Amino acid sequence: MQSHEKYLNEAFDLAYQSVRNNIGGPFGAVVVMDGKIIGKGGNRVISQNDPTAHAEIVAIRVACRNISNFDLTGAVIYATCEPCPMCLSAIYWANIKEVYYCLTRYQAEAIGFRDNHIYEEMNLLPEERALAFHQVTHPEAAGLFREWMEKQDKMIY
């Protein structure tokens, strides 16, 4: 329990830095492997003009760079707030299997963030979403996926 607190202290420090230095929203995250912090970050949406620079995404990118691998199997992530669907999906793609968090999507909503709204949109059929979603045909569609299937030296992620 004390180690959880240590990692969360770090995540909260990062979140406060983002707010106080106008770097981004009040969110921080830390990726830990074998008891060691391998990646960390605060939200940087504002300073980097990057809507994808959420704390968890930043921390995952840094961790992957540090271990030169897109696969973080065995790692744990600590986040000040419940990850939004973007960050939660990134956690799946990175093969992180355990998440510790403090604040919830509803608490984030109460201070003006859209995490909960986006969760609700995810569950809708494309035609029911606030966003217009158009499936169109393209002559290369089938060939592209066939080429991947048949590629002998492909790496799976």
Place this chain on the structure above:
Amino acid sequence: MQSHEKYLNEAFDLAYQSVRNNIGGPFGAVVVMDGKIIGKGGNRVISQNDPTAHAEIVAIRVACRNISNFDLTGAVIYATCEPCPMCLSAIYWANIKEVYYCLTRYQAEAIGFRDNHIYEEMNLLPEERALAFHQVTHPEAAGLFREWMEKQDKMIY
């Protein structure tokens, strides 16, 4: 309709480049504003060791850098495949309101990608997910969000 095809041609070219140069999976995306491509990218998960470097995320980041803004209101995104939940959420965070795509999450699943699995996990309650999700308390939790609420010069994203 012809302009859709032009942008999708570009997205498919990017996807083929990712596959053939071992850069990443068979996915490409293009962000268009006022009829002009302002960001584009192929999947780069493998070459960049970055599980978040999906085509749509790459294209959104480039577009934001090009217009020096985290807000892409008015932009449209073209993607070779239905965006995964990470990319779809990034589209919401970027305020892109329109998506054109060709292949589906089910076709991606048939060639080994987890997009559909991750969509299914999004819909589950945290305690039902394949991933362990632990909410824990921290003495700074309430204070952090209060500080954001009370911050006078904050930017909303």
